[in-house]
Amino acid sequence: MATAGDDNLAQRIRRVTDVAQEPHQYLLPICGYEKLPLVPLEIAIEELVNFLPNIQSFAYVAKQRCEEPADGLTQDESAAIMLYSMGWEPLDECLYFVLNSTLRSPDRRKLNPWLLYLRLFLNGLFRLPSITRTIYRGVKLNLSKSYIMGKTVVWWGFSSCTTSLNVLQSEQFLGKRGTRTMFHIECESGKDIRNHSFFPSEDEILLLAATQFKVIGCLDQGDLHIIQLKETQPPHPLLQPVSIVTLPNNQPSTMPTLSASKKTHTSPQSTVAASKPTPPVKNMTPSLVKVSAPTSSPPQYHNHELERIIADNKDSSELRLLSKKLTDEDMEIVAYYALRNNQTLLTLNLGQNHIGYKGAQYMADVLRHNKTLKDISLDENNIGDEGVKHLADALRNNQTLTKLDLTLNEIGENRAKYLAEALRDNKTLKNLKVSSNKIGGKGAQYLIEVSQQNQALKELNLQGNEIGDAGIRLVSNALRNNTTLTSLSLYSNQIGDQGIQHLANVLRDNATLLTLSLGENHIRDKGAQYMADVLQHNKTLEKIEVSRNHIGDEGVKHLADALRNNQTLAQLNLDYNEIGGNGAKYLAEALRNNKTLTYLNLRDNKIGDTGAQHLNALKLNNKHLAVYF
Incomplete structure (x- = not known):
């Protein structure tokens, strides 16, 4: 019988290894949230309930665990990050899984219900300091043909990475046998979310959605394929930045019509x-x-x-x-x-x-x-x-x-x-x-x-x-x-x-x-x-x-x-x-x-x-x- 610890590890493995789902093509930029108001987490997820039926329960837990948030974040910002780090079954009703699948879809209209959550989630992430260091990610597949030396690629989903090569090589993740692809990533804008993760002991660095890389190295060692990536900046943003504002802790939204009438917000992107x-x-x-x-x-x-x-x-x-x-x-x-x-x-x-x-x-x-x-x-x-x-x-x-x-x-x-x-x-x-x-x-x-x-x-x-x-x-x-x-x-x-x-x-x-x-x-x-x-x-x-x-x-x-x-x-x-x-x-x-x-x-x-x-x-x-x- 699987324990809670086993389930947590399985969810973390999925987040670190889901790189195989990236579409390898340029999609439309991710935007539409940047002009929306900052609202509490409970309101930000209202439009997600239809296809994530248990999300309100998980959001409640996240809010309770973030009563004293670190890094100067508000309770709602910290809880939005924690909610992303949680995992639950079934996968197609789990926030991080469905969000990343939506970000990787060419149909940007599917993002409309997510815009208020993205506004809050990104507001918190942008307030965290950016990390410049080498981080790692991998998958038990051969992805080398999709990462050609000199090629520019974009990962459209949020990308969970680890700072420890030993963690990635452990038997629970990639192991040391069988077909594997390991990414060595020189990142410039990673976010250390340990203080806001549901699993604070994990050394998880989160790369923002629509991060662009250049392939600067490729090495095949039998069944192990090592891809070296360097983060680069596109000439125009693929993920629209947000104007950082603060929603006071433990106070109601300044936009009462949103919560009172539960109106569907309008998207500057497509609605x-x-x-x-x-x-x-x-x-x-x-x-x-x-x-x-x-x-x-x-x-x-x-x-x-x-x-x-x-x-x-x-x-x-x-x-x-x-x-x-x-x-x-x-x-x-x-x-x-x-x-x-x-x-x-x-x-x-x-x-x-x-x-x-x-x-x-x-x-x-x-x-x-x-x-x-x-x-x-x-x-x-x-x-x-x-x-x-x-x-x-x-x-x-x-x-x-x-x-x-x-x-x-x-x-x-x-x-x-x-x-x-x-x-x-x-x-x-x-x-x-x-x-x-x-x-x-x-x-x-x-x-x-x-x-x-x-x-x-x-x-x-x-x-x-x-x-x-x-x-x-x-x-x-x-x-x-x-x-x-x-x-x-x-x-x-x-x-x-x-x-x-x-x-x-x-x-x-x-x-x-x-x-x-x-x-x-x-x-x-x-x-x-x-x-x-x-x-x-x-x-x-x-x-x-x-x-x-x-x-x-x-x-x-x-x-x-x-x-x-x-x-x-x-x-x-x-x-x-x-x-x-x-x-x-x-x-x-x-x-x-x-x-x-x-x-x-x-x-x-x-x-x-x-x-x-x-x-x-x-x-x-x-x-x-x-x-x-």
């Missing part, structure tokens, strides 16, 4: 639309539909949650309204409260909403007058051809915008032409993304041709636009005299060898393009031969991606021969092709003395053991080159 009241019919006056001058007077329609988010960010240089279920009516609010007379906002992210063509018209009116916005994301908003027309008209005179994302907006060939014509007059836009639309080869041609007149436009993303071989002929003709574009993405455009031939004929002599993406097309060995010819003559290309194609050993042989003499290419991505051991050998021999290529990606090919030997030898002989396979 804005759910929080706004449906306006009565009598308030739907014609002025709300007419959008010729949306910023002239305050909107009659209200979305209080949206207005609060805007107010909280009134002095910020960035406003993120990603996935807020915003409609065209909400865009009138954004235009009036966030953008009218605003002189600090530089970046506006409105991606993955439902603003439609009317919302785009509100945005266009802003662009005609705003003098500060530099970066706007309108991806996945169904603005369609009519919405693009409004935006294009505004871009003719805008003198500040440098980056515009119109991904997934049902834009057709004709409106691509309209956009191109507008860009003839625009002198500031540097980066345009129109991926996953329906512009086709003709629309792509219009946009590339206009970059010849618009000397500012340097980066053009045409990914997923059904260009095909016939369309790439038009694209190639447009590129023939282009002297401005430095980055071009033709990823996922149904381009085959014939299309690559047309493109290669032009790229041989192109003197400005630095980055070219041709991933996820239909390129085979013949197409690789055409690209090799480009590498023999082109003197400027620095980065080429041809991942997810059908290039085999014969095609790689042509590329390898070209790389013997090429002196400009620094990065080559060939992952997810059909390259075998012979192809690996060709590349290893050709790159032995190459001093310019610094990155070669051959993951998910058919390299085999023999090919791996050649590539490992290459890594030893060419210290400038990072090879991944």
